[in-house]
Amino acid sequence: MTILASAAYHWDWGAVFNHNVEKLGLIGLKYSLLVCALSFVFGSALGLLVAGLRLSHKPPFAQIAYIYTDFFRTTPVLVQLIWVFYVLPVLFGWTFSPVTSGVIALSMNAGAFFAEVFRGGIEAIPQGQWDASKVLGYRRRSTITWVILPQGMRNALPATANIFISLLKDSSLLSVIAVPELTYQVQTQAAVTFRPLELYTALAVAYFVLTYPLSLTSSWLERRFRIR
Amino acid sequence: MTFESHLGDSDATRIDEVERARVFGGAKAIEFVDVHKAFGKKIVLDGVDLAVSEGEVLVLIGPSGSGKSTLLRCIARLLPIDSGEIRIGGQVIQDGAAGWRRRRDITRSSGMLRKEVGMVFQNFNLFPHKTACENVAMGLRLVRQLPKDEAYKNAVEGLTRIGLGEHLDQYPGQLSGGQQQRVAIARALALRPHVMLFDEVTSALDPELVGEVLNVMRELAQSGMTMLVVTHEMGFARDVADRVIMMDGGMIVEEGSPTSLLTHPVHARTQQFLQRVVDR
Ligand SMILES: Nc1ncnc2c1ncn2[C@@H]1O[C@H](COP(=O)(O)OP(=O)(O)OP(=O)(O)O)[C@@H](O)[C@H]1O
């Protein structure tokens, strides 16, 4: 009976393609992209700092960086998000808006992944590059700025596209703290229209359309930078 | 092709010549005094004594693992030594017996000597994200602090001199191995070093590309550069070296003129080694 019932489901795409849903969808999209873009920028800055600390091998900093990356890579984003939104205010008395909390949590999370990607990119540089720079008399700072970072960033670039993909997907979790992003809009509309199947199908397609070009870009970058 | 101009006549060069006369005046270009170096328990340099004169071309031969690269890398200060002393132009650049404070002082006071030593590696170690020209110009800007246009002018001159004038804007990945190695030599020479170290610089090259690199080194030797060359090219050793040194087990087992050492080796280990190289 249930099988028959589901086969007989009457799809009504009017629930998706109407003025109201399209307008809310665009608002949601704007929030999703904004949150991702900010988290990408802050996360990459944080990741670069953390990678630098880890590679410095300086006693307290390297360990702190290590604990940070491992903590954020091994705990669920949803838990991190809820922690920032509900626990930080209780512990420290800081209250952030949902959007700010979301950006903080996603930046911290992306920062851990960025740190690993940058570290990998830099560690992949052959020792000979350091040796040559040293024999040429470059100072350590010059070596890092002109020899190591440009190559490390280039090595890391394809993987950063994957971080953006993860951010886009993870940003849907912000719906639980009522950030008006794409998933949140769909949730509220689904509750109003009783048409969750159409709306969530459209939502999945929307995420695919957003992330798939990035995934292609990533593999293109990988091919492009392998040459030299 | 000539290297006369690598001791060119710009102001910067003249100051260097004065500096050099002060630092090097009369002293040996390179001296090793009872140098020891180990990696963990593995002894790699076992009491090396060595003196290289100004303008001398020294070829180092010896079986794999005998410590040839380590010896060069200690001169280039890529590796610290455990005991003994290394001097460049009479000035101590490594003192194995020194505590950290003295080591720091040595590093500081001999900082200027760093650019006196140029090194070329087996696998080029060019900067892959920079063009040939940029590879050479970068050191001129960062180390010699030349303004951009002057650095590039010098780089173009240096590369043109070794026949790479056509390849200025190509990336290392677009050049043949021989061309890459010549860029690496130009990059080192651009800083006008006093001593050049070559560590098996033709070993990674296709046989037909070895000649172009050896020719550049030959010219350089004729221009009076002090050179330490690790190589398996016995022809080069015979033609160019003033002295050949045979290393084994971290020690210098035998040394002499190329003709005597390569044709009438005294030591059994030298005989065995040369036999193997010839057979190859
Ligand atoms: N960084 C290092 N850590 C540990 N052992 C090392 C290191 N570098 C070199 N060695 C060891 O020291 C010994 C001497 O190495 P070295 O590279 O100086 O030899 P070599 O004469 O240049 O040999 P080859 O002809 O193979 O280049 C070798 O046994 C090598 O395994």
Ligand SMILES: [Mg+2]
């Ligand atoms: Mg070697």
